[in-house]
Amino acid sequence: MSAFPAETIPCADPLAGFAPHQPAIRAAIDRVLTSGRYVLGPEVEAFEHEFAAYHSVGHCIGVANGTDALELALRAVGIGVGDEVATVANTATATTAAIAATGATPRFVEVDDSTFNLDPPALARCLATHPIKAIVPVHLYGHPCDMTRINELARASRIPVIEDCAQAHGARWQGRLVGTEGTLAAFSFYPTKNLGCLGDGGAVLTRDSALADRVRSLRQYGWRERYVAVEPGRNSRLDELQAAVLRVLLPSLDDRNTRRRQIASRYRAALSDRDLILPEESPGAVSSWHQFVIRSPGRDELRNRLAERGIGTAVLYPAPIHRQPAYARRELKLPVTERLCAELLCLPVYPGLADGQVDRVCQAMRAVLAEPQL
Numbered sequence: 107m108s109a110f111p112a113e114t115i116p117c118a119d120p121l122a123g124f125a126p127h128q129p130a131i132r133a134a135i136d137r138v139l140t141s142g143r144y145v146l147g148p149e150v151e152a153f154e155h156e157f158a159a160y161h162s163v164g165h166c167i168g169v170a171n172g173t174d175a176l177e178l179a180l181r182a183v184g185i186g187v188g189d190e191v192a193t194v195a196n197t198a199t200a201t202t203a204a205i206a207a208t209g210a211t212p213r214f215v216e217v218d219d220s221t222f223n224l225d226p227p228a229l230a231r232c233l234a235t236h237p238i239k240a241i242v243p244v245h246l247y248g249h250p251c252d253m254t255r256i257n258e259l260a261r262a263s264r265i266p267v268i269e270d271c272a273q274a275h276g277a278r279w280q281g282r283l284v285g286t287e288g289t290l291a292a293f294s295f296y297p298t299k300n301l302g303c304l305g306d307g308g309a310v311l312t313r314d315s316a317l318a319d320r321v322r323s324l325r326q327y328g329w330r331e332r333y334v335a336v337e338p339g340r341n342s343r344l345d346e347l348q349a350a351v352l353r354v355l356l357p358s359l360d361d362r363n364t365r366r367r368q369i370a371s372r373y374r375a376a377l378s379d380r381d382l383i384l385p386e387e388s389p390g391a392v393s394s395w396h397q398f399v400i401r402s403p404g405r406d407e408l409r410n411r412l413a414e415r416g417i418g419t420a421v422l423y424p425a426p427i428h429r430q431p432a433y434a435r436r437e438l439k440l441p442v443t444e445r446l447c448a449e450l451l452c453l454p455v456y457p458g459l460a461d462g463q464v465d466r467v468c469q470a471m472r473a474v475l476a477e478p479q480l
């Protein structure tokens with residue numbers, strides 16, 4: 107089942123991923139409808155326990171979306187007006203928006219040319235020259251950051267690490283799940299993420315019970331108990347419907363990631379002889395394959411010609427954050443980040459994609475690459 111015509115292959119198709127779970131999702135929706143509880147009820151509590159248990163950490167706090175998860179995690183460690191937070195510029199605008207929402211300023215650090223992730227030596231230089239108060243590494247495209255070196259640097263500077271896990275549910279670094287090694291971690295459950303719901307949703311993970319309490323308070327008006335606010339908080343609650351859907355999908359997260367991995371292998375086998383840079387896992391990394399990102403200097407032409415053949419692709423993200431009007435830093439040059447943004451192309455990779463469709467993408471790729479002027 108797909109929301110798209112059979113002759114086209116979209117770059118993302120959340121319905122195709124939900125399709126095998128439709129009866130269970132319908133039953134969950136019905137259960138919520140008849141329960142009479144719709145916001146922060148038993149489904150949210152159960153999902154929080156299950157998501158925390160999946161990660162073997164003590165605390166999960168459901169929130170309204172991934173951006174809020176980042177913002178509330180930053181606020182929980184005291185980030186606010188005047189603080190500088192180190193992160194990358196090749197990320198969802200959401201990462202930067204969350205930092206800005208606390209009143210802090212993002213400090214963009216260069217990325218590694220092969221993993222596309224926060225480059226530890228560049229981070230070390232940033233920490234040596236700026237009064238950074240927190241680090242937000244982004245496990246971009248599902249590939250884990252080098253959490254070992256990032257945590258070493260954070261410990262040496264005595265600052266917290268807030269992991270942006272919005273694309274990396276189930277990814278591992280040195281055998282450990284992402285989201286378990288930072289001070290706190292933020293997840294999004296937007297429908298196209300590796301674990302997605304039927305709308306917006308997010309969560310914060312942490313091992314620290316005091317920080318968990320603070321996020322719990324911040325997500326609901328800063329309440330310590332009902333109607334008693336101890337600080338100005340937000341309304342960022344997860345609703346029962348989304349939590350119930352997430353409970354249906356969490357047990358098969360690893361299987362869906364395995365399917366993504368199979369698709370990635372199929373692409374690599376079929377395209378590896380071509381004049382392209384293909385994504386690889388670095389030693390110690392297990393990606394969640396949120397995206398399969400190739401690099402080509404003729405990216406835009408490649409993308410157009412694939413579109414003519416009914417193959418949808420995406421460019422995540424076409425402009426680095428420091429080149430966007432809201433966060434422009436004209437003087438800042440991040441050559442690796444800027445080149446990546448100009449060359450990258452995301453091919454379809456999602457659980458509902460059949461082998462035959464992957465092969466059609468590969469055939470189209472080979473045909474287009476054999477054409478002149480590419």
Ligand SMILES: *Cc1c(COP(=O)(O)O)cnc(C)c1O
Nearest residue numbers: 171172173198200201272294296
């Ligand atoms: C999706 C995403 C977010 C934001 O999540 P929302 O639920 O859309 O607010 C943050 N960071 C990254 C890297 C993302 O991909």
